[in-house]
Amino acid sequence: MAVSRADGPAARxxxxxxxxxxxxxxxxxPVAWWIWALAIAVAASRTTxxxxxxxxxxxxxxxxxxxxxxxxxxxxxxxYLLMALTVIAIRIVFRVVFESGVxxxxxxxxxxxxxxxxSWYAGVQIGxxxxxxxxxxxxxxxxxxxxxxxxxGAANTLANPKRALRVLPGALYELGVAVTVxxxxxxxxxxxxxxxxxARRLRGAGGRGLRALRAIAVPVLHDALERSLRLAAAMDSxxxxxxxxxxxxxxxxxxxxxxTGLAGLCVGAYGLLGxxxxxxxGIGGFTAGAASCIAGVIxxxxxxxxxxxxxxxxxxxxxxxxGCGLASAAVLCLKAGYNPAALNPELYPLHWxxxxxxxxxxILAAALAAFVAPPPPAAASLDxxxxxxxxxxxTFAGASx
Amino acid sequence: MIHFDxxxxxxxxxxxPVLRGVSLRIEEGELCLVIGPTGSGKSTLLAxxxxxxxxxTGGTLTGxxxxxxxxxxxxxxxxxxxxxxxxxxxxxxxxxxxxxEEELAYTMEQLAxxxxxxxxxxxxxxxxxxxxxxxxxxxRTLSGGQxxxxxxxxxxxxxxxxxxxxxxxxxxxxxxxxxxxxxxxRLVHDLGVTVVLAEHRLERVLPYCDRIVYLAGDGTATHxxxxxxxxxxxxxPPVVELGKLAGWDPLPLSVRDARRRAPQxxxxxxxxxxxxxxxxxxxxxxxxxxxxxxxxxxxxPLVAVRAVDLTLRRGExxxxxxxxxxxxxxxxxxxxxxxxxxxxxxxxxxxAADPAELPPARARSLVGLVPQAPADLLYLDTVQAELxxxxxxxxxxxxxxxxxxxxxxxxxxxxSAGVIALAASARxxxxxxxxxxxxxxxxxxxxxxxxxxxxxxxxxxxAPAVILLDEPTRGLDYxxxxxxxxxxxxxxxCGHAVVVATHDVEFATRACDRVVVLAEGEIVNDGPAATVxxxxxxxxxxxxxxxxxxxxxxxxxxxxxxxRVTAS
Numbered sequence: 001m002a003v004s005r006a007d008g009p010a011a012r013x014x015x016x017x018x019x020x021x022x023x024x025x026x027x028x029x030p031v032a033w034w035i036w037a038l039a040i041a042v043a044a045s046r047t048t049x050x051x052x053x054x055x056x057x058x059x060x061x062x063x064x065x066x067x068x069x070x071x072x073x074x075x076x077x078x079x080y081l082l083m084a085l086t087v088i089a090i091r092i093v094f095r096v097v098f099e100s101g102v103x104x105x106x107x108x109x110x111x112x113x114x115x116x117x118x119s120w121y122a123g124v125q126i127g128x129x130x131x132x133x134x135x136x137x138x139x140x141x142x143x144x145x146x147x148x149x150x151x152x153g154a155a156n157t158l159a160n161p162k163r164a165l166r167v168l169p170g171a172l173y174e175l176g177v178a179v180t181v182x183x184x185x186x187x188x189x190x191x192x193x194x195x196x197x198x199a200r201r202l203r204g205a206g207g208r209g210l211r212a213l214r215a216i217a218v219p220v221l222h223d224a225l226e227r228s229l230r231l232a233a234a235m236d237s238x239x240x241x242x243x244x245x246x247x248x249x250x251x252x253x254x255x256x257x258x259x260t261g262l263a264g265l266c267v268g269a270y271g272l273l274g275x276x277x278x279x280x281x282g283i284g285g286f287t288a289g290a291a292s293c294i295a296g297v298i299x300x301x302x303x304x305x306x307x308x309x310x311x312x313x314x315x316x317x318x319x320x321x322x323g324c325g326l327a328s329a330a331v332l333c334l335k336a337g338y339n340p341a342a343l344n345p346e347l348y349p350l351h352w353x354x355x356x357x358x359x360x361x362x363i364l365a366a367a368l369a370a371f372v373a374p375p376p377p378a379a380a381s382l383d384x385x386x387x388x389x390x391x392x393x394x395t396f397a398g399a400s401x
Numbered sequence: 402m403i404h405f406d407x408x409x410x411x412x413x414x415x416x417x418p419v420l421r422g423v424s425l426r427i428e429e430g431e432l433c434l435v436i437g438p439t440g441s442g443k444s445t446l447l448a449x450x451x452x453x454x455x456x457x458t459g460g461t462l463t464g465x466x467x468x469x470x471x472x473x474x475x476x477x478x479x480x481x482x483x484x485x486x487x488x489x490x491x492x493x494x495x496x497x498x499x500x501x502e503e504e505l506a507y508t509m510e511q512l513a514x515x516x517x518x519x520x521x522x523x524x525x526x527x528x529x530x531x532x533x534x535x536x537x538x539x540x541r542t543l544s545g546g547q548x549x550x551x552x553x554x555x556x557x558x559x560x561x562x563x564x565x566x567x568x569x570x571x572x573x574x575x576x577x578x579x580x581x582x583x584x585x586x587r588l589v590h591d592l593g594v595t596v597v598l599a600e601h602r603l604e605r606v607l608p609y610c611d612r613i614v615y616l617a618g619d620g621t622a623t624h625x626x627x628x629x630x631x632x633x634x635x636x637x638p639p640v641v642e643l644g645k646l647a648g649w650d651p652l653p654l655s656v657r658d659a660r661r662r663a664p665q666x667x668x669x670x671x672x673x674x675x676x677x678x679x680x681x682x683x684x685x686x687x688x689x690x691x692x693x694x695x696x697x698x699x700x701x702p703l704v705a706v707r708a709v710d711l712t713l714r715r716g717e718x719x720x721x722x723x724x725x726x727x728x729x730x731x732x733x734x735x736x737x738x739x740x741x742x743x744x745x746x747x748x749x750x751x752x753a754a755d756p757a758e759l760p761p762a763r764a765r766s767l768v769g770l771v772p773q774a775p776a777d778l779l780y781l782d783t784v785q786a787e788l789x790x791x792x793x794x795x796x797x798x799x800x801x802x803x804x805x806x807x808x809x810x811x812x813x814x815x816x817s818a819g820v821i822a823l824a825a826s827a828r829x830x831x832x833x834x835x836x837x838x839x840x841x842x843x844x845x846x847x848x849x850x851x852x853x854x855x856x857x858x859x860x861x862x863x864a865p866a867v868i869l870l871d872e873p874t875r876g877l878d879y880x881x882x883x884x885x886x887x888x889x890x891x892x893x894x895c896g897h898a899v900v901v902a903t904h905d906v907e908f909a910t911r912a913c914d915r916v917v918v919l920a921e922g923e924i925v926n927d928g929p930a931a932t933v934x935x936x937x938x939x940x941x942x943x944x945x946x947x948x949x950x951x952x953x954x955x956x957x958x959x960x961x962x963x964x965r966v967t968a969s
Contacts (some may be wrong), residue, residue, distance in 0.1 A: 015819075177497075177693075180497075180498075195777060197772070198740075199777035199778050201739045201761040202737065202770050203765065203859065203860075204760075204761045204762035204764075204765045204794055205761060214780060218780040219778075220782055222559060226494075230489065231496075231497070233453055234487070234489060234497070235497055236456075237481075237482060238478070238479075238507060238508045238556075238559075239482030239508055240480045240497075240511055241479050242482065305513040306513050307509070307513045307515060307519065308510060309503065309516070309523070311515070340620070
């Protein structure tokens with residue numbers, strides 16, 4: 001660092017170049033997007049203020065529309081939005097149907113016919129009066145959940161989930177590969193089922209039911225098994241799982257450390273959350289478990305000799321992205337400098353929620369990520385057009401193969 | 402480079418060794434071709450080189466196998482990844498990642514090659530195999546030939562001195578296969594990579610190869626220079642067969658070699674050759690079994706088949722040719738009625754019914770289709786159970802069929818009475834087309850050729866007048882192909898209309914009377930096999946290339962021609 005700070009035109013040019021270089025189209029580090037999205041999720045979980053929740057949705061939407069690529073996983077955001085709407089709807093419907101009691105101040109919207117429930121089921125009441133307050137609180141709770149969903153959706157849309165797995169520490173590499181392979185199996189299975197169903201009709205397959213199920217399941221499972229064996233053979237012959245210079249003892253030690261670490265974490269979590277265990281024990285167990293896990297991961301990582309092709313760089317836009325995400329989470333968690341009641345507006349008496357200034361600014365700050373992150377590379381558009389044009393043929397070729 | 406010392410392999414639960422006493426030394430920079438009938442242990446031999454046999458497959462390996470100075474007894478496949486690169490038959494099954502670039506980098510990542518070196522090697526490999534424009538593409542969207550080249554590239558980036566390829570072109574059309582083989586030849590000549598290759602289409606690789614290992618089928622292996630080994634081997638490409646027939650020495654390995662020796666032979670042969678395929682042909686103007694008019698198949702914006710008219714006649718075997726993605730499969734599926742059809746009409750059988758409008762069970766008794774993966778139709782535990790199932794299905798449909806047969810016989814005289822399997826059981830049909838398949842075997846344990854025969858028999862049990870086969874020659878060796886040709890001959894002789902979609906020119910020459918060439922969903926050529934196949938150099942069989950301008954297509958024809966000369 002000291003060397004590169006040396007003043008001189010060349011160094012200045014280099015710095016300027018690297019500054020501009022960051023804004024060349026490239027993929028932002030997937031972990032940065034995940035941290036950003038999770039931080040916003042934390043912020044969203046702190047509030048039921050509808051204005052703030054809408055603002056958060058707007059920020060997510062802005063980032064997604066500005067910075068998503070053209071790859072298949074980047075086209076899923078509207079499914080998350082749909083899912084979010086469904087969540088809100090389900091919550092409201094449940095609240096309306098399973099109404100439990102009305103307080104005197106409630107504004108009654110309408111009454112559903114009441115269905116008498118047996119005495120052993122007395123806790124739940126079906127039907128009855130539906131109040132505006134109940135519907136609103138269900139909608140706000142649902143809205144918060146919907147926001148969390150959209151955060152996960154945004155992370156998945158902005159960052160290739162498989163690339164995110166690549167940053168797992170070396171010791172957990174096998175786990176990452178297992179997940180990656182499992183992810184690619186699902187579409188293959190769907191294709192297999194389509195192909196076999198088609199082929200089955202060639203045999204005059206009318207019947208439904210058990211026989212049809214068997215006629216489809218047997219070839220498909222057989223295919224899947226065969227394919228996974230071939231994949232395993234291919235991975236083996238391409239060097240997957242090379243142990244390098246690890247000895248049997250170091251491997252055993254790694255496993256022992258990880259196991260005890262996980263046990264420690266469990267005990268610690270129980271201690272921290274439960275009330276019957278002294279907090280000291282909880283904190284102690286948690287720290288010891290975490291330390292043991294980290295030691296295991298480091299030790300396991302040391303025996304792994306592997307390199308990464310074109311690792312995603314971590315430059316200043318990554319720092320800014322996670323910074324602005326974490327800032328908004330911190331502001332909403334700390335509740336300092338503004339009236340915390342504004343985050344969760346009262347429903348009694350019913351009033352229009354206010355928009356607290358500081359949380360608003362904090363959430364708007366998170367939107368900065370959309371501008372700071374470099375634009376996604378255009379080369380990905382090749383990916384996008386090709387499968388669309390070929391999709392029909394592919395399925396068909398698959399179907400008839 | 403690779404040293405087999407009395408290597409024997411026996412799989413668990415099998416009494417007979419797959420390989421025994423194989424001693425063989427493959428030198429650096431050689432292209433070594435492994436040939437032999439299906440089941441003779443080609444894949445076992447190849448997989449033993451990087452230790453997949455026996456570490457991965459199980460079984461016992463006796464003797465010593467040393468690869469680049471490392472004994473496979475002490476090195477697992479993953480430890481040999483820097484020495485041996487492996488490319489399998491189905492590239493898609495071996496891909497670990499999603500995109501071309503990541504796939505190419507995968508082996509290097511496992512070998513912990515530094516990022517800078519990784520980057521340069523990857524760029525070089527992209528250029529070497531001509532796949533630079535595909536670098537960001539998703540692997541699943543590539544064509545078969547492109548996928549196979551990516552798989553080769555993925556094995557190459559680790560710079561292994563040895564490359565092992567198990568039938569890399571078996572799923573490809575001739576042009577893509579040519580690309581892949583050209584890439585392999587380039588590796589051998591420019592980079593000095595030692596290549597061990599198993600390949601059914603000998604004729605394509607023979608000109609490049611330095612050594613042939615011939616597995617006889619009893620576990621033993623003989624090896625030597627190509628011309629020497631092929632003189633004794635039973636499986637030979639047409640160019641070598643012709644050389645044997647004409648008594649040329651040394652045997653020609655390429656069309657060019659043979660062409661230079663051919664003038665005298667051309668002089669000897671009669672101007673008009675004897676019939677190419679079946680000698681006992683049914684009349685060329687057989688009654689139409691299926692009429693298709695204006696068939697259009699489209700998938701969204703993509704038009705796979707563009708207004709195709711096709712009439713299939715009884716007793717005629719038609720080859721449907723064209724590159725991958727030219728609409729062959731789509732056309733077959735549309736004709737059968739199961740596949741999508743945007744417009745057009747199909748009328749099959751004496752009732753001129755459209756199979757697409759009938760329930761599947763009745764459609765298959767008009768038009769039968771054997772798909773590209775025949776095993777998709779098999780789901781029971783034994784061959785016997787599959788055959789019994791087929792018989793029951795046929796029995797269920799019998800009432801309908803009996804009615805139709807009466808009409809058929811009325812309309813076409815005695816010919817349709819000859820259609821195989823009007824009353825025959827599935828077992829009887831199977832024994833006609835491929836005798837001697839044990840009843841108690843699991844269908845998945847059959848060889849590719851036997852599976853095909855089983856499915857063909859099952860489809861024939863429904864007694865369709867039209868039978869369509871989608872790429873049946875894929876993965877078949879010379880013997881299995883010869884068996885299939887016999888079976889198709891019988892079907893045609895019995896009055897079936899047969900259509901075979903195939904890439905295999907030599908097969909089409911021997912099996913088919915008529916060739917239809919598709920390009921971009923349109924019929925670009927349709928006519929007698931002899932005319933169409935000799936019209937263009939790409940589609941011409943080897944014998945035609947050697948003996949042009951004489952219109953000979955097969956070695957059998959040449960033999961018959963020579964007989965006629967000596968007799969007269």
